[in-house]
Amino acid sequence: MMIKAGIDVGLETIKIVILDDDNNIIVKTKTFSGGGKRKDTINQLWQKCLDESKIDATACHIVATGMGKYDVEFANRYITESLADATAGKHYLQGVESIVDIGANQVRVIPINDDGSIGQLAFSHKCGSGLGLLLSNIALRHELSYEEMSDLAKSAKGELKMNEGCIVFAELDMLEMQNKNMPQDEIIAAVINGVAVKICSVMNDKVKPSKQKTVLLGGLALNEALVNAIKLRSGIDFVIPEFPDYGTAIGAALLAE
Amino acid sequence: MSNQKWETRPLEIWARAKELRANWQKSVDESASAETLILADGNTGDLDWSVGFCGVNVIEDNPLGAMLASKSDSFARKCRLASEVRGWGRELCGYVNNCWGSQFLGYQIDNSEFPYRDMSIPFPDPCDQHTKRGQQCMDLSPIPRWGGDWPMYLGEDDPLRDEALIDHKVYYMVNTIKQIEKSFGKEFDPQVIIDNIGIRPQLEEYGLRVSQLMTNIPTPISVKDLYSFYTMGTLTKVDPQETLDFWKSFVDELQWRVDNNIAAVGNERYRWMEAHPPAWHYLKYYRYMEQYGAVCVGSQYSHLMAGPVELKEDGTLGHRNIRPAPKDVKLRTIEDAIRFISTEARGHRFKDDEYFRYDAITDFAKAYHVDGAIMPLNRSGVGCTLTRKEQALRLNAIGVNTMHYENSQPGDRTDMDEHHFFDQLDSWMECQGFSKLVD
Numbered sequence: 001m002m003i004k005a006g007i008d009v010g011l012e013t014i015k016i017v018i019l020d021d022d023n024n025i026i027v028k029t030k031t032f033s034g035g036g037k038r039k040d041t042i043n044q045l046w047q048k049c050l051d052e053s054k055i056d057a058t059a060c061h062i063v064a065t066g067m068g069k070y071d072v073e074f075a076n077r078y079i080t081e082s083l084a085d086a087t088a089g090k091h092y093l094q095g096v097e098s099i100v101d102i103g104a105n106q107v108r109v110i111p112i113n114d115d116g117s118i119g120q121l122a123f124s125h126k127c128g129s130g131l132g133l134l135l136s137n138i139a140l141r142h143e144l145s146y147e148e149m150s151d152l153a154k155s156a157k158g159e160l161k162m163n164e165g166c167i168v169f170a171e172l173d174m175l176e177m178q179n180k181n182m183p184q185d186e187i188i189a190a191v192i193n194g195v196a197v198k199i200c201s202v203m204n205d206k207v208k209p210s211k212q213k214t215v216l217l218g219g220l221a222l223n224e225a226l227v228n229a230i231k232l233r234s235g236i237d238f239v240i241p242e243f244p245d246y247g248t249a250i251g252a253a254l255l256a257e
Numbered sequence: 258m259s260n261q262k263w264e265t266r267p268l269e270i271w272a273r274a275k276e277l278r279a280n281w282q283k284s285v286d287e288s289a290s291a292e293t294l295i296l297a298d299g300n301t302g303d304l305d306w307s308v309g310f311c312g313v314n315v316i317e318d319n320p321l322g323a324m325l326a327s328k329s330d331s332f333a334r335k336c337r338l339a340s341e342v343r344g345w346g347r348e349l350c351g352y353v354n355n356c357w358g359s360q361f362l363g364y365q366i367d368n369s370e371f372p373y374r375d376m377s378i379p380f381p382d383p384c385d386q387h388t389k390r391g392q393q394c395m396d397l398s399p400i401p402r403w404g405g406d407w408p409m410y411l412g413e414d415d416p417l418r419d420e421a422l423i424d425h426k427v428y429y430m431v432n433t434i435k436q437i438e439k440s441f442g443k444e445f446d447p448q449v450i451i452d453n454i455g456i457r458p459q460l461e462e463y464g465l466r467v468s469q470l471m472t473n474i475p476t477p478i479s480v481k482d483l484y485s486f487y488t489m490g491t492l493t494k495v496d497p498q499e500t501l502d503f504w505k506s507f508v509d510e511l512q513w514r515v516d517n518n519i520a521a522v523g524n525e526r527y528r529w530m531e532a533h534p535p536a537w538h539y540l541k542y543y544r545y546m547e548q549y550g551a552v553c554v555g556s557q558y559s560h561l562m563a564g565p566v567e568l569k570e571d572g573t574l575g576h577r578n579i580r581p582a583p584k585d586v587k588l589r590t591i592e593d594a595i596r597f598i599s600t601e602a603r604g605h606r607f608k609d610d611e612y613f614r615y616d617a618i619t620d621f622a623k624a625y626h627v628d629g630a631i632m633p634l635n636r637s638g639v640g641c642t643l644t645r646k647e648q649a650l651r652l653n654a655i656g657v658n659t660m661h662y663e664n665s666q667p668g669d670r671t672d673m674d675e676h677h678f679f680d681q682l683d684s685w686m687e688c689q690g691f692s693k694l695v696d
Contacts, residue, residue: 067680080684110688118688120653123681125634125663126674206649206659 003060005049006253007042007075008084008246009033009068012104012136013219014042015249016049018060023091023254027053028246039071046074061256065248067105079255081248086110086118088251089215092241097210100203100238101248102220104132107199111207122205127166128198132220134167138174138191142184146223149188153225156189164194189225196229209236216240217247263475263520270507274485277503281493285321286365288314288372294441297374297394304430304595306378307494308453309445310437316372318379318390320493322352325359325366326537326668332359332366333538337669340393349389350638351668357393376400376440378433381407401440403433409603411613419602426602427595434591447591454594455583456497460490461576463504464562469574470511471554472625475520476528477511480555481543482521487562520552524694527551527686529629530622530657532648533558533607533639538670545679548693549686554625557607557617558639565601568620577601611644618648622657629658629689631682638666660685 003026008015010033018027027049034041050057064075065084072078081101085108089099099110107128111119124131139149160182163173170191177187199220203209214236220226221244231238241247288295293314296306307315325333333351336358341347343361345354363371377400379390388404395402406429408422434445464487470477486507490500513519529551535542543553560566565577578600588594603609610617622630630652632645649659662681665672686692 080680080687082684082688086688108684117690120649120659121685121688123684125661126672129677206646206653 002256003055004253004256005060005062006084006249006251006256007046007062007064007066007069007072008081008249008252009038009042009064009066009071010104010219010248011067011130011133013245014038014045014066014068015246016045017246017249017253018049018053018055019250019253019256025243025250026055028243028249030245033068038068039073042068042071043074046072063252063256065252077255079252081106082108082110082118082121084248084251084255085217086112086251087254088217088241088247090116091250091254092215092247093213093239095213096215096239097213098207099215099217100199100209102131102199102216102218102226103248104136104219105130107131107202109203109205109207109209111209120206122202122207124198124202128202130167131195131198132218134170135191135195135220135223135226137171138188141174141178142188144188149192150223150225152185153189153192154228156183156185158186158189158193160186160190162190162194164197170194192223192226193229195220196226196233199230200233203234203236209234211236214238215247217244219245221245261523263518263523263525265520265523268478268482268510270503270510271485273503273506274489277489277495277499278485278493280495282324284314284495285316285372286367286369288316289370294375294443295372297377297391298380304598305450305453305494308497309434309447309450309591310443311446312443315494316374317493318356319352320488321359322350322355322668323534323537325355326351326670327540329366330538330670333668333670336362337671345389345393347665347669347671348637351666351670352638353390353393353668355668360394360397373398374400376437377402378405381405401436403436405429405433407604409609409612422602423596423599426599427592430595431591445591447594450591450594451588453497454588454597456490456501457598458564458580458583459501460504460562461564463501463508464560464564465566465574465576466508467511468555468560468563468566470508470515471560472574473515474528474626475518475522475525476552476554477514477519477521479521479543479547480531480553480559481540483555483559484540487559491562522547522550522552524550525552527629527689527691528625528627529553529631530625530627531556531558531630532618532632532645533635534667536633536664536670536673537667539673539675539678542678542682545682546686548695549691550694551629551686551691553631554627557610557621560621561606567617568624572624574624608639611648615651619651619655619657622652622655627657629660629685631660631662633667634661634663635666636664636672638668641666658685658689 004019006017013030015030062075063077064072065079069078085099085101089096101108107124109122113119163169216238293312296315298315298317307313333355337354339358339361340354374394377391377394381387391402566574567577569575635641662678
């Protein structure tokens with residue numbers, strides 16, 4: 001039996017999935033990327049997967065993706081995140097027309113042509129980068145978990161607006177609001193709305209994602225308040241798989257041979 | 258690299274090109290001590306000032322600024338800082354801040370004295386910041402600065418307006434000549450201009466031939482090679498006859514390469530184009546793309562050497578307007594000469610095309626059989642974001658895949674995410690079904 005593994009080494013987290021022949025998830029796990037010791041972190045996480053699943057490493061075909069993919073020195077193949085996302089999107093939704101991935105560093109929009117080939121990609125550029133990182137930093141400053149952030153934002157009236165230009169200015173703007181003792185739920189809602197604006201600007205690039213057949217992937221897809229804000233702005237009824245944060249890793253695993 | 262389909266070999270013309278370029282650079286370096294007047298020209302205008310005025314040396318700031326960006330990041334940064342602290346914003350232009358920063362420092366990249374200018378005639382452009390051009394040298398000294406015009410109108414061609422535009426060009430250029438004569442006590446010699454009137458049309462003929470030969474599959478040279486040659490005789494002027502001889506040799510060699518299937522990239526399997534100049538400090542991306550068997554055939558900017566061109570019905574490139582042969586035209590005055598040179602009233606630069614010749618970019622893509630296009634989104638100056646996305650949509654509509662990257666401006670590396678750019682290139686190529694070709 002050939003075991004297919006996908007390892008996505010992202011800016012913030014490393015995700016590993018192992019699939020069986022029928023593309024069912026045998027193992028999925030993730031951890032923080034580990035900064036300067038990322039290679040060690042990858043090796044340890046991989047070993048942990050093998051130990052817990054009792055899978056023979058030699059039976060695995062491993063595809064690595066993500067910005068840190070080349071730190072997976074034992075990978076059999078390296079692919080870009082866009083290709084992994086496209087593969088995952090096609091796996092999750094028959095007739096998928098676009099995939100949007102919102103992660104710690106980047107927003108990617110991947111249209112799929114009628115013949116199944118990948119269309120005109122759109123990426124976040126400078127000032128739209130690091131949106132996930134921004135939300136993590138905000139959560140840290142407010143001593144909130146991701147879920148608590150989302151819940152707070154959902155309860156806000158949306159009265160505050162903040163800098164939507166770049167994550168550095170956004171964070172400083174948020175600190176000013178904190179200094180002025182503005183309500184926490186409103187601050188969080190303002191941050192999330194600002195992030196939604198940037199994500200939507202990428203989605204308004206060359207090819208607008210399909211309203212009905214767009215798969216949403218990436219860690220930020222777990223933030224319900226953010227997803228609602230994006231839906232409201234874009235009118236897109238996203239298809240969100242069960243583990244959107246593992247989407248890119250799953251796409252990579254699907255390409256293992 | 259594997260999958261080599263065609264032979265490759267270095268160009269024989271390299272040595273000569275380097276020599277001519279070195280001669281030009283020497284003329285710039287020695288300008289400070291030479292007993293000539295130095296004219297700062299933002300780019301090539303319609304008149305060869307150094308030909309018409311004896312003892313006037315023209316130094317263009319664009320090629321200098323680009324050269325500094327490419328040759329020495331540390332010196333270019335120093336120059337830009339020298340400009341910025343004096344209030345010249347970064348968003349002005351990397352070329353300008355490099356060149357005039359060197360002026361503020363007082364020395365050139367080789368530590369030789371900066372050749373301070375005696376006058377400035379920056380060329381105008383229907384975009385970016387050209388109204389600020391030539392101010393740095395004007396304010397420093399002060400020296401006279403004459404502004405040129407680049408009048409335009411949108412919409413269909415209007416012969417009456419064209420006539421008025423040309424008349425206006427003649428008027429302000431003649432006026433400028435008179436003022437230079439008065440300011441510096443120098444006499445303009447229109448006969449020399451008239452006697453040499455055939456040089457520019459001849460250069461454009463050669464330029465067109467090079468452009469046509471690069472439409473061949475495989476292309477005999479890539480745009481990275483072309484960058485070493487395309488300014489000869491325009492932005493980097495040396496002896497006119499030497500220039501013509503050089504271009505003839507260049508065309509002959511490229512023709513031979515096409516006849517013998519000598520390629521720029523031996524495993525060419527993907528052709529891509531650009532819009533506007535590249536990031537001069539980061540030309541390595543051309544070689545990076547060659548790892549995919551992808552060769553860049555240039556842009557409307559790089560092929561400006563051919564003059565105004567269009568896609569003919571048979572799919573080939575040809576001049577848009579044909580001038581009569583100089584021998585067939587009676588040129589008696591400088592006004593006649595200016596009218597002869599000015600083939601188009603509204604100008605033909607690629608930036609003009611963005612405003613009223615919308616098909617020019619798709620015609621370019623068709624002529625060069627391109628598969629993809631990489632378009633800059635620059636904050637300022639040439640390559641600025643205006644119309645970049647619209648052009649991409651037009652290219653997408655004819656099946657050309659496009660990618661964008663952000664940068665400050667070709668002469669300024671400050672805001673370019675170099676590593677991210679390579680990641681994007683990988684994603685872009687992989688999603689089109691291409692992986693790197695390795696041994």
